Amino acid sequence: MRRSHTRSRVKTKPDKSSMDPVKFQIRSSNRSSSSSSSIYTLTKSNSKHAKSNLFLTAASIATVLGFLFVCYSILTSGRGSLRYSVVIDGGSTGTRIHVFGYRIESGKPVFEFRGANYASLKLHPGLSAFADDPEGASVALAELVEFARGRVPKGMWAETEVRLMATAGMRLLEVPVQEKILAVTRRVLRGSGFFFRDEWASVISGSDEGVYAWVVANFALGSLGGDPIKTTGIVELGGASAQVTFVSSEPVPSEFSRTVSFGNVSYNLYSHSFLHFGQNAAHEKLWGSLVSRDRNSAVEPTREGKHADPCAPKGYNLDTITQKHLTGFLAEESKLAASFQAVGNYSECRSAALSILQEGNDKCSYQHCSIGSTFTPKLQGRFLATENFFYTSKFFGLGEKSWLSNMISAGERFCGEDWSKLRVKDPSLEEEDLLRYCFSSAYIVSLLHDTLGVPLDDERVGFANQAGDDIPLDWALGAFILQTEASTSQHASSSHLRWFYALFGNDSQTLLYLIGVPVIMTVLVCLVSKWRKPQLKTIYDLEKGRYIVSRIR
Numbered sequence: 001m002r003r004s005h006t007r008s009r010v011k012t013k014p015d016k017s018s019m020d021p022v023k024f025q026i027r028s029s030n031r032s033s034s035s036s037s038s039i040y041t042l043t044k045s046n047s048k049h050a051k052s053n054l055f056l057t058a059a060s061i062a063t064v065l066g067f068l069f070v071c072y073s074i075l076t077s078g079r080g081s082l083r084y085s086v087v088i089d090g091g092s093t094g095t096r097i098h099v100f101g102y103r104i105e106s107g108k109p110v111f112e113f114r115g116a117n118y119a120s121l122k123l124h125p126g127l128s129a130f131a132d133d134p135e136g137a138s139v140a141l142a143e144l145v146e147f148a149r150g151r152v153p154k155g156m157w158a159e160t161e162v163r164l165m166a167t168a169g170m171r172l173l174e175v176p177v178q179e180k181i182l183a184v185t186r187r188v189l190r191g192s193g194f195f196f197r198d199e200w201a202s203v204i205s206g207s208d209e210g211v212y213a214w215v216v217a218n219f220a221l222g223s224l225g226g227d228p229i230k231t232t233g234i235v236e237l238g239g240a241s242a243q244v245t246f247v248s249s250e251p252v253p254s255e256f257s258r259t260v261s262f263g264n265v266s267y268n269l270y271s272h273s274f275l276h277f278g279q280n281a282a283h284e285k286l287w288g289s290l291v292s293r294d295r296n297s298a299v300e301p302t303r304e305g306k307h308a309d310p311c312a313p314k315g316y317n318l319d320t321i322t323q324k325h326l327t328g329f330l331a332e333e334s335k336l337a338a339s340f341q342a343v344g345n346y347s348e349c350r351s352a353a354l355s356i357l358q359e360g361n362d363k364c365s366y367q368h369c370s371i372g373s374t375f376t377p378k379l380q381g382r383f384l385a386t387e388n389f390f391y392t393s394k395f396f397g398l399g400e401k402s403w404l405s406n407m408i409s410a411g412e413r414f415c416g417e418d419w420s421k422l423r424v425k426d427p428s429l430e431e432e433d434l435l436r437y438c439f440s441s442a443y444i445v446s447l448l449h450d451t452l453g454v455p456l457d458d459e460r461v462g463f464a465n466q467a468g469d470d471i472p473l474d475w476a477l478g479a480f481i482l483q484t485e486a487s488t489s490q491h492a493s494s495s496h497l498r499w500f501y502a503l504f505g506n507d508s509q510t511l512l513y514l515i516g517v518p519v520i521m522t523v524l525v526c527l528v529s530k531w532r533k534p535q536l537k538t539i540y541d542l543e544k545g546r547y548i549v550s551r552i553r
């Protein structure tokens with residue numbers, strides 16, 4: 001197809017205003033025609049040229065800015081608004097609700113247990129107190145739900161999950177009674193306005209409770225997600241149960257073995273909850289053991305035919321508390337046979353506590369059993385002793401250093417003191433709470449030292465109820481951490497951001513360096529090359545029969 005011929009004179013100094021942005025002159029197809037020497041120039045107008053540069057510069061800057069904005073919005077997209085979660089701890093002595101606020105940053109939950117991000121409220125008694133009146137459990141629970149609704153914006157209730165997890169108090173009830181009480185809690189939580197499923201109200205295993213306590217302790221200490229050997233174990237003395245959870249290098253039978261994954265680290269834990277070995281439950285067992293001790297021993301009870309109680313300071317009237325706590329046949333027997341007499345003797349109290357801890361040892365079917373007939377590996381590494389370990393150490397004003405050996409002397413003084421003098425020293429405490437400190441001081445030493453083999457001056461075992469940045473060592477926080485971590489990573493792995501986090505992880509700097517810098521460099525090179533690129537003029541000289549390229553500027 002022949003090309004149309006257009007010709008025009010080439011102005012060597014084109015008038016900027018008149019020139020089209022780009023002007024093509026088509027070389028004649030017939031080389032031989034010398035008459036019409038035509039010159040073919042591809043010339044851009046300078047002014048047009050300047051404009052296109054300006055346009056390119058603006059476009060490039062806009063691209064870079066747009067790109068950086070995208071980066072920023074992706075990076076900060078994780079800084080979503082505050083989200084909420086609610087956990088209810090159904091303990092033996094009370095029910096406690098925890099309201100958590102948290103953010104998602106770079107696909108990971110960020111936990112802060114203070115200020116607007118955390119609130120909790122405990123109401124007495126515990127759910128297990130409603131064994132004979134399950135409906136009665138709804139009153140306190142409704143009040144706790146109201147507390148939570150006051151701390152979560154109404155617009156977020158529907159997406160705020162609420163879970164109720166009951167512990168030892170409920171584990172001690174028959175399953176049908178547990179189910180009746182849980183049915184009442186489910187009805188209340190269905191009507192709470194929060195996101196709830198029936199299966200989210202349950203009695204959790206003691207092993208779970210121990211794992212959750214271990215999680216929050218290591219989260220607070222900053223060791224969660226790090227080297228398993230550098231984690232801290234938990235030994236928790238609750239009201240109805242006691243938990244022991246730690247990373248054990250000893251082989252652990254499967255019934256005590258738990259694996260917890262956090263981040264990309266897996267922890268092989270020993271975790272067990274010793275039901276009936278919580279402090280309050282063990283104290284009740286003491287009275288039972290005193291009755292059976294006297295029944296089986298040749299030694300007569302005290303002169304007045306009473307059962308001598310070495311864990312009660314002299315002068316304390318035990319009748320009320322024993323009648324209140326001794327259930328079933330023991331109550332009858334103690335009423336019939338005799339009541340109890342406070343004789344206040346620390347070492348006898350400690351050996352009575354040991355006999356409670358060793359009940360069932362003869363039925364041990366493992367390599368070795370420490371508490372009852374249950375296997376416990378030798379404790380290794382650092383431990384935090386929480387709940388009653390903390391409350392009793394604090395009551396006696398013990399320091400962190402060698403608190404266990406000092407617990408013995410504190411208990412000897414307290415148990416050997418007259419009750420009337422103790423009452424004067426601490427008039428504000430409930431009598432029952434004050435009384436418990438004698439048994440508690442003996443039970444703690446008997447549990448940690450006589451049974452679990454912790455040396456009396458061992459600095460590796462500290463008592464605490466908070467750690468790190470004053471984070472409460474409450475297993476409910478550990479449950480929330482694991483639950484939120486799991487649901488967030490599940491969401492991130494299925495969301496459109498998967499490629500993003502997989503590629504860049506959480507290191508936002510990586511993102512900026514990996515993408516941002518090359519893009520900016522490319523744009524700058526384009527700009528500079530555009531700016532530096534010489535404007536060339538190509539002339540075809542018919543006489544010489546060749547192209548001549550010359551620079552305009």
Ligand SMILES: Nc1nc2c(ncn2[C@@H]2O[C@H](COP(=O)(O)OP(=O)(O)OP(=O)(O)O)[C@@H](O)[C@H]2O)c(=O)[nH]1
Pocket residue numbers: 090091092093094126167168169237238239240241278279280387388391392433
């Ligand atoms: N001395 C003292 N003991 C406390 C205090 N608060 C709680 N306790 C005791 O600490 C133990 C554990 O407390 P919680 O975990 O709140 O009790 P709980 O959850 O109802 O009991 P469990 O179901 O066995 O965990 C119980 O024996 C309580 O009686 C306190 O302020 N002072």
Ligand SMILES: [Ca+2]
Pocket residue numbers: 091092167238239
């Ligand atoms: Ca508890």
